[in-house]
Amino acid sequence: MAVVVLLGPPGAGKGTQAPVLAEHLAVPILGSGDLLRAAVAANTALGREADQYMSRGQLVPDPTIVRVFLDRLEQPDATRGAILDGFPRTRVQAEALDTALAEAGRRVDAAILVDVPTEDLIARMASRRICVANGHVYNLASNPPLVAGVCDLDGSELVQREDDREETVRARMQQQIPPLLDVVDHYRSSAVLRTVDGRLPIDDVSTAVVAAVDADGAVPGGGVA
Ligand code: AP5
Numbered sequence: 264m265a266v267v268v269l270l271g272p273p274g275a276g277k278g279t280q281a282p283v284l285a286e287h288l289a290v291p292i293l294g295s296g297d298l299l300r301a302a303v304a305a306n307t308a309l310g311r312e313a314d315q316y317m318s319r320g321q322l323v324p325d326p327t328i329v330r331v332f333l334d335r336l337e338q339p340d341a342t343r344g345a346i347l348d349g350f351p352r353t354r355v356q357a358e359a360l361d362t363a364l365a366e367a368g369r370r371v372d373a374a375i376l377v378d379v380p381t382e383d384l385i386a387r388m389a390s391r392r393i394c395v396a397n398g399h400v401y402n403l404a405s406n407p408p409l410v411a412g413v414c415d416l417d418g419s420e421l422v423q424r425e426d427d428r429e430e431t432v433r434a435r436m437q438q439q440i441p442p443l444l445d446v447v448d449h450y451r452s453s454a455v456l457r458t459v460d461g462r463l464p465i466d467d468v469s470t471a472v473v474a475a476v477d478a479d480g481a482v483p484g485g486g487v488a
Pocket residue numbers: 271272273274275276277278279280295296297299316317318320321322323324328348349350351352353356387388390391392400401402403405406426435461462463464465468
């Protein structure tokens with residue numbers, strides 16, 4: 264059983280690296296942003312509430328996301344472990360996650376920080392595109408699709424995310440990096456934090472992320488370096 268948290272500022276590459284780790288450890292990806300965007304698209308009560316915050320670059324309130332995300336973590340597909348992409352994002356969320364996992368005899372095995380300076384992220388997000396069917400991630404500059412505007416994996420249309428407009432991106436950086444630093448401290452103090460350089464080419468970041476979970480055998484299912 265492996266529970267790995269992927270941390271990083273908006274646009275650092277968490278969603279790009281999550282599938283690599285999920286395949287390596289044979290566990291599902293639980294993505295908080297994907298979960299919320301699906302609720303917005305389905306116009307559920309959660310989606311309507313979340314949209315008010317997401318469209319302004321703000322975090323969804325802790326009580327809402329904690330309830331929704333921990334429910335998702337209890338689904339049968341996550342009993343063997345999971346890659347947590349985008350949760351926790353505040354110290355309150357990190358503590359709620361620790362409590363829920365402890366009640367089930369589990370814990371966060373590794374927290375991997377994909378570290379990228381803010382100034383690099385604004386440009387990255389302007390050229391990000393995602394596919395409408397499954398949210399597969401591309402970048403017009405660093406990771407383009409084979410055919411312009413079409414997802415390589417499922418053939419669906421590629422679009423820009425609503426919250427990737429520059430003013431929203433700047434709001435996300437300003438509002439979400441301070442609580443991220445609290446979460447980084449939380450995992451540093453529990454000695455499960457590992458940091459990788461997210462400025463490297465995507466394949467090199469993938470290699471570093473896999474090495475981080477394999478190091479010292481801390482993550483069940485990972486290798487032992
Ligand atoms: P979410 O969808 O989680 O957004 P995020 O954390 O801001 O992260 P992103 O998805 O923007 O970036 P990423 O790190 O996954 O980067 P990616 O791989 O796409 O959350 C959206 C919103 O939901 C939040 O703003 C908030 O409102 C709400 N929310 C979610 N979780 C919440 C929570 N726990 N609590 C409260 N609210 C919550 O890569 C970015 C781009 O860079 C892509 O184009 C990619 O191709 C490219 N790229 C990736 N790696 C590299 C590289 N090494 N070199 C060059 N380009 C690269």
